[in-house]
Amino acid sequence: xxxxxxxxxxxxxxxxxxxxxxxxxxxxxxxxxxxxxxxxxxxxxxxxxxxxxxxxxxxxxxxxxxxxxxxxxxxxxxxxxxxxxxxxxxxxxxxxxxxxxxxxxxxxxxxxxxxxxxxxxxxxxxxxxxxxxxxxxxxxxxxxxxxxxxxxxxxxxxxxxxxxxxxxxxxxxxxxxxxxxxxxxxxxxxxxxxxxxxxxxxxxxxxxxxxxxxxxxxxxxxxxxxxxxxxxxxxxxxxxxxxxxxxxxxxxxxxxxxxxxxxxxxxxxxxxxxxxxxxxxxxxxxxxxxxxxxxxxxxxxxxxxxxxxxxxxxxxxxxxxxxxxxxxxxxxxxxxxxxxxxxxxxxxxxxxxxxxx
Numbered sequence: 001x002x003x004x005x006x007x008x009x010x011x012x013x014x015x016x017x018x019x020x021x022x023x024x025x026x027x028x029x030x031x032x033x034x035x036x037x038x039x040x041x042x043x044x045x046x047x048x049x050x051x052x053x054x055x056x057x058x059x060x061x062x063x064x065x066x067x068x069x070x071x072x073x074x075x076x077x078x079x080x081x082x083x084x085x086x087x088x089x090x091x092x093x094x095x096x097x098x099x100x101x102x103x104x105x106x107x108x109x110x111x112x113x114x115x116x117x118x119x120x121x122x123x124x125x126x127x128x129x130x131x132x133x134x135x136x137x138x139x140x141x142x143x144x145x146x147x148x149x150x151x152x153x154x155x156x157x158x159x160x161x162x163x164x165x166x167x168x169x170x171x172x173x174x175x176x177x178x179x180x181x182x183x184x185x186x187x188x189x190x191x192x193x194x195x196x197x198x199x200x201x202x203x204x205x206x207x208x209x210x211x212x213x214x215x216x217x218x219x220x221x222x223x224x225x226x227x228x229x230x231x232x233x234x235x236x237x238x239x240x241x242x243x244x245x246x247x248x249x250x251x252x253x254x255x256x257x258x259x260x261x262x263x264x265x266x267x268x269x270x271x272x273x274x275x276x277x278x279x280x281x282x283x284x285x286x287x288x289x290x291x292x293x294x295x296x297x298x299x300x301x302x303x304x305x306x307x308x309x310x311x312x313x314x315x316x317x318x319x320x321x322x323x324x325x326x327x328x329x330x331x332x333x334x335x336x337x338x339x340x341x342x343x344x345x346x347x348x349x350x351x352x353x354x355x356x357x
Contacts, residue, residue, distance in 0.1 A: 002105035003152070005356065007348035009112050009162070010092040012079045013192025013220060013248065013309055016345045017096035023171065025349060027342065028099040030065030032092055032192075033245055035075045037063040055098070056139040056146075057091055064095055066249055075243060079193045079221070084113045085125035093129075094138045103147040108155075108356075110348035114194050115158035115205075116214025122156040129154045155352065158213075160187040160198030161205070162347030163307040165354075166335045168203065173353025176334055180327075183302040186295060188286070189344070190310030192221045197290055199301075212294045220310045223282040225251070228274050238266035251275060255312060275313075282310070283317035291322070303327040311340035 005020040015032050018025045037054045038061065052067040063071045078088040093111060109129065113121050130151055139146045164187060167180045181203040189196040195218045199209045225247045232239040232247070246262060250271050254260035260272040291298060298304060304326050306315055319326045329335045338346050 003108070004097075004102055004105060004149075005108045005349065005352050006097055006100065006102070007110040007162070007345045007352060008093045008096050009159070009342075009345040009348070010089055010096065011191050011309075012077070012083070012194070014341070015092045015096050016342050017093075017100060018342070018345045018349050019097075019100040019102070020349060020353065025171075025346070026100050027345075028096055029341070030095070030099070031245065031248060033068050033075060033077050034062040034064045034088075034091070035068040035071040035073065037061050037067075037071055054141050055095055057094065057137075058087070062091075066245075068245060069249070072241070072243075075245065080216075081117055081121070084117065084121050085128035089125075090129060090136075094136050097136075097149070098138050098140050098147050102149055103143075104149055106150050106152045108153045108352055109151050110155045110157065110162075110352050112157055112159045112162060112344055112348065114196050114214040115160055115198050116194075116196070116210065118156075118158040119210075125156045126154045155348075155355075157344075157348055157351065158198065158205075159191070159194075159196050159344055160189045160307060162344035162351065163187055163189065163305065164198070164200060164203070165347035165351050166338060166343060167332065168334075169347075169350040169354055170334055171350065173350050173355075173357050175354075180303070180332065184300060185303045185305065185327075186298070186301050187305045187307055188290070188311075189307040190286070190314065191219045191308045192225075193217065193219050195219050195286065195290065195310070197294070199295070209294075212290075215290065218285075218289075220282075220313070223285060224275070224278045224310075224313065227278050228271060231274055232262075232269070235269070236267065238264065239269075247271070279313040280317060283314040286314060287318065287321060291318075298322055298325045301325065305329065307340050307343045309341045 008017040016029050018027050052063055052070040054061055054063050068075050083089055137146050137148050170176050185200045187198040195215045199206045225244045228247050229244050232242055250262040262269050262271050
């Protein structure tokens with residue numbers, strides 16, 4: 001029976017997962033969204049029919065991630081405190097592990113939740129993932145038989161701790177010596193639903209800052225995606241049927257290739273100016289309300305580390321305002337190859353490997 005070690009950061013906006021594979025790791029990403037699907041076909045082939053991925057889970061069939069663009073009905077997200085460890089969270093994790101190639105055996109799993117919710121939630125998350133002895137069943141499109149595995153261990157870490165682990169552990173989970181986490185280091189994890197601020201003092205979390213650790217409804221969705229969606233719906237009636245998932249896809253595509261064009265069935269629109277406008281406003285909000293409001297403009301803090309999907313959006317502005325306080329992770333040997341959106345998941349994998357050692 002094969003045993004796997006995996007780490008899954010199934011966030012409100014996207015699901016990032018990594019699987020230990022030899023001396024490296026395999027990685028997958030997809031948006032954290034699903035929609036009920038039938039999978040029906042006329043049998044005409046890809047030339048005449050839309051082709052999209054779907055999965056069978058708990059007696060239901062779902063399109064997942066960008067595939068919901070082909071469904072455009074009953075689109076399902078789940079944000080907020082009640083999502084952590086629930087059925088939807090377990091579904092996202094199982095889909096990610098299946099995409100990574102797991103079809104049977106056992107899994108040592110690492111997952112995450114916001115630091116401000118950690119004390120309340122982490123025991124319940126473990127209990128939910130290991131109920132029924134941890135048995136998991138999921139079937140991807142094209143699978144001849146259902147994939148089944150068991151979770152032998154479930155570790156839950158606060159978001160931000162995974163990113164911090166990158167600075168003190170190498171790819172094998174072995175400790176590395178440096179002074180990067182000495183003094184006061186603030187990790188700002190900018191997700192879709194929350195922005196988390198984790199202050200470390202000489203590498204340890206300072207519990208005195210726990211009340212300022214998680215800011216709900218203060219992420220990319222509230223400050224960037226939703227305002228752009230409102231703009232689009234006011235701009236033209238042809239955009240009234242768009243969803244936040246259309247905006248999210250355009251943002252991700254633009255970040256990858258520089259083309260922020262949103263393509264619809266009726267007309268296209270370049271979102272570059274809107275994204276620049278909203279990301280600038282979001283950077284101002286983060287500076288005013290978190291970095292200045294709670295952390296004194298970073299006075300007394302040695303370094304600021306940006307984590308998560310929003311890091312690349314606001315990094316340029318924050319560097320302009322805070323200068324060398326913003327740590328350039330591209331110059332840190334154990335971090336430079338890890339994209340900010342993957343920092344928690346990769347760090348979580350290193351923590352699991354450290355425990356195995």
